[in-house]
Amino acid sequence: MVIKMSDVLFIYERDMPTVSTIRDIFSHLDPDRNICSDFSFLLDVKPTDINAHQIIVFIRPNDTLSAAIAKRARESGRFVITFCDDDLLHYKPLAPWRQRSLRKTLHYSEAVWSSNNFIGEEYKRLSVGGRFVKTDTIVRAEQIVERSGVRNERVKIVYAANPGHLVLFNEYAKTAVCELIGRYGDNISITFVGVNPDLSEYEDKTEIRYIKGMPLLKYREFMAKENFDIGIAPLADNRFTKCKYFNKYIEYAMSGVCGVYSKVVPYVEVVQDGVNGLLAENTSESWFCKLETAVLNGSLRQDCITASQKNLRESFTEDYIIEYLKKQVPEISMYNEKMRSCKGFFTGKLWYYLLRPADWVYLGLYYLRNGGIKLFSEKWRIHFRERDAYIRKKVNR
Secondary structure, X not given: OOOOOOOEEEEEOOOOHHHHHHHHHHHOOOHHHOOOEEEEEHHHOOHXXXXXXXXXXXXXXXXXXXXXXXXXXXXXXXEEEEEOOOOHHHOOOOOHHHHHHHHHHXXXXXXXXXXXXXXXXXXXXXXXXXXXXXXXXXXXXXXXXXXXXXXXXXXXXXXXXXXXXXXXXXXXXHHHHHHHHHHHHHHEEEEEEOOOOOOHHHOOOOEEEEEXXXXXXXXXXXXXXXXXXXXXXXXXXXXXXXOOXXXXXXXXXXXXXXXXXXOOOOHHHOOOEOOXXXXXXXXXXXXXXXXXXXXXXXXXXXXXXXXXXXXXXHHOOHXXXXXXXXXXXXXXXXXXXXXXXXXXXXXXXXXXXXXXHHHHHHHHHHHHHHHHHHHHHHHHHHHHHXXXXXXXXXXXX
């Protein structure tokens, strides 16, 4: 029996890019795929919502209420999945009681869903079903920018990242970029989006631009319009970065940019050196060598762009990813006749509210210890922006 409309329920505590990405994937599915879905804020979920769905997906669940709902959902015969795109179990700003709640939610899950192999293989051992569901980001044909025949007067290099990635650029790529400017300054230009490395001593030797960070859609429009030739993507090699997704590869490939990436996980999972991008060891010598190769070899750049965009068109399409998802989770297209009415989870909600002040105190002290007043103020502003967005959405509904 094929599942009914709206049989997949996604539950999330905070609206964030991860939620937007998943919603974007499932909102574009055709009705005849029989995978229609609903999304709900955690605090809005009621037992009747669980009863109306067969598959319950928790997005980054690290709270007592998610654990309580997961327990009740599984007891009532629902198929429970935990989605994680970061290693939250080892994320230091996360309070111990939230990490315990994530473990409990995993315990009640039949499967772990992630875009990252490292997370999936580790977290699945904590789930009752011991299964890992792997999916990639969907890229649509209209999002891919054609660069064939486009030629700039200078070779245009871009590095787009959030301010926290400045240390990565300084450690792995800055020396190489400075040497590149020294040799080829008249023939290149460099644009930094969202980061501001200090290259003031080189500003009279080449064209350097600093652009403020911007929302995802505006960023994609900017990248498509600018026609960059080379994109830089340095990344450290540690547990935290092993749990990242290769978003930068997708962004650069979509924009028709030849990427130069650190030769580490996750990039080595998708990039073949000299085929659909260039891989640099995390040394100044290797980074300079790869950047110089990309600057001097226009045909290689175009070949890498062509291959990376071919990769997107073949392995990141809606058809490919959804069909692969259905193979990994056949329960998506099956009906479970043993489902029962879901019991309430009032105690879980009560504990959620009781622990909220403890969350704020724990996070406040963590940010003060690790970044002082500046980091504390920045994170607090983000918190209230998210809170206001949540209230506005509730009012609009």
